[in-house]
Amino acid sequence: MLTLDHITKRYGSLTALDDVSLNIAPGEFFGLLGPNGAGKSTLMSLIASLRAPDAGGITLDGIALSTADAAGRLTLGLVPQHIALYLELNPEQNLGIFGQLYGLRGADLRARIDEALDAVQLNDRRRDQVKTFSGGMQRRLNLAAALLHRPKLLLCDEPTVGVDPQSRNAIFEYLERLNREGLTIIYSTHYMEEATRLCSRIGIIDHGKILALGTLDELLTQLPFEEEIRFSANAATATLAPALAVQGELTTHDGIHRFRPRAGAKLSEFYSLTESRGLPARLFTSQRPTLEALFLHLTGRTIRE
């Protein structure tokens, strides 16, 4: 559906995107995961034709997108990072304006406004000024405004920043429903849990490069370990650390040791070692590796750094 072919974008001496290639299939819920400044928003703005790449091309259903081609944007919907609404106006007026920009008029426009307000549960507040809404309500309306013209591809640029858990969940459920109904979604975030919950495929981006790409399972197999064992760093476990370093990778953060056995290593060997040192099994927790571990593995830093 969407193809990015060797895209490069520079701002002066800063390379925001460096030779990025990507294919998004119809109906996909694609997650773009990376820290702030990784290049996510630049990539979104290029797909939305807000900016032109310095090199490479973008096609949607085989048709090249460009900043000069306004018609190509009819099939796109953008949910910007900020509350991109006229706060002095009410939801009806906001949706009316954005709908008209996409050529909607009259009864069709009114019907779609009703439908959109129902979907984001704001019908009862349709004539209140948006500035009187909570952050979550504004976010929901922000999403509705991007869907009014029924795009084929929805671009969500960190759409849940600053949203309370309840509203965030409502947004997730709405997006999941839209995706089940066939809408292709590209969702940028720096929250691992959002990408894990929502996305069928994830691209990890940092410093303008796609570092890893695939389903969650595919990504996690790129780690040289299959699980992670955590235990407190204290006097009792102090003697364990040098011995474990031979069997895998041991890192310590905030008083917690994280041990990642080398691929192919047997957990029974680990527990034999701990047992021989008189350390009970309850001191250790084992868990499946996360995207965060993958990001750390790929970049050498945590996503929030």
Place this chain on the structure above:
Amino acid sequence: MRIILTLLGKDFANLRRNRSALVLSFMVPMVIIYVVGLVFGLGRSDSGPSGIPLAVVNQSDNPAAQKLVAALQAEKSFHVITEFVNPDRTIRPLTETDLRPLIRDRRFSYALVIPPDVLSETQLGLHLKILSDPRNDIESQTVNGLLQKTIFTHVPDLLGQSLQARAKKFLGNPKLSEFNGSIATAVAKAFGGDPAKIKADIEQGNFGLEELAASPAKPGAASSTGGDILSKLVKIDTEQVVGKDVKSPTATRIVGGYAVMFLLFALSNSSAAFFSEKNSGVFQRVLSAPVSRAQLLWSRFFYGILFGLIQLLALFFAGHLLYGVDVFGHFGNLLVVCACVAAACTSFGMLLSALTRSPEAAASLATLLVITMSACGGAWFPVSFMPEFMQHIARFTIVYWAIDGFGGVLWAGNSFGQMLPTLGILLSITAVAMTIAVWRFNRSRIFD
């Protein structure tokens, strides 16, 4: 105390970072003090107006009349025009018949005619004629005062000659000579001096009136200064060439000047909204729709024009209701001028948005420029009250041309054709400002 000092330091640190507040607190009042000070003559060796164009047609062969022309030419308040340039570039002296069309064309607003009968045997005092376009009543009063001052100060012998001519009509030459001789003898006896020389002075009209004219008024005196006495000796026929039917000239000037000033403020603030739309991501959303940057800019431009048109017309209607400004007599032309003024003001606002990087910077720069333009452009007081260099600067302001346009319609009742030069300048300002603004918008990251 330490806490108070910490909080105090915080306030000053914030102030130092807030350029907008600094400009509004310091720069704007300094500019106003400077401009108003110049108007009132502060810091100038030559206070008062300067360079007001004054046409002078001298039809008299009296040498004292030529002396009056020379005195007017020496007066720095006036730029005296005595010649007319023909279409073939040849030059000839101005005539009275040239004056009215030239005043209507705004080549100058005041003309002094010294008629052949500047001195008359049938009338005591001088006879002069002033033609004017007093669209600015403050300037007009000042010009009249300056003319009287120049006449009284520099040509009192004209007044003396007038007295002699009048006496000659009643007494005849022999008796006048006898009369002058008696006066001279009495003066010499009372105050000393040569009676023959005193008689010769009297016959030439030299009564020492310049000293009388120059004598200051006594504090608290209600009247009877030398100037008051002399003013009765000068008969000035005045003819208002333009704006005879205007009911409220002051209101016509004030409403136009202040309307354009507040329009500039309103449109500058409105253009600062560019930044809030950018920061909120609305630009991103709008531009991700099938909307081009050009459409976005043009919509903002047309909004500015329509808003400006509504605001200007509302203020002129208020002027009509409150002070009887004649809005309906020239409504079509007024509409055209208002549209051109609104276009120029909108382009100014958009240029500010394009040149600045934040709404705060745009707002503070707007305040500084709007106040400066209003003061220099004639919204507050006549341009001629400022030093000549400021008068040149005034011509680069929207306010100056807006007031010129409003005056042309409401005061002079100009036709559309007569307004074209002013409209052309306003539209040129619009075109230049918009070209720079669009160029800057395309280069800047306001749409990113």
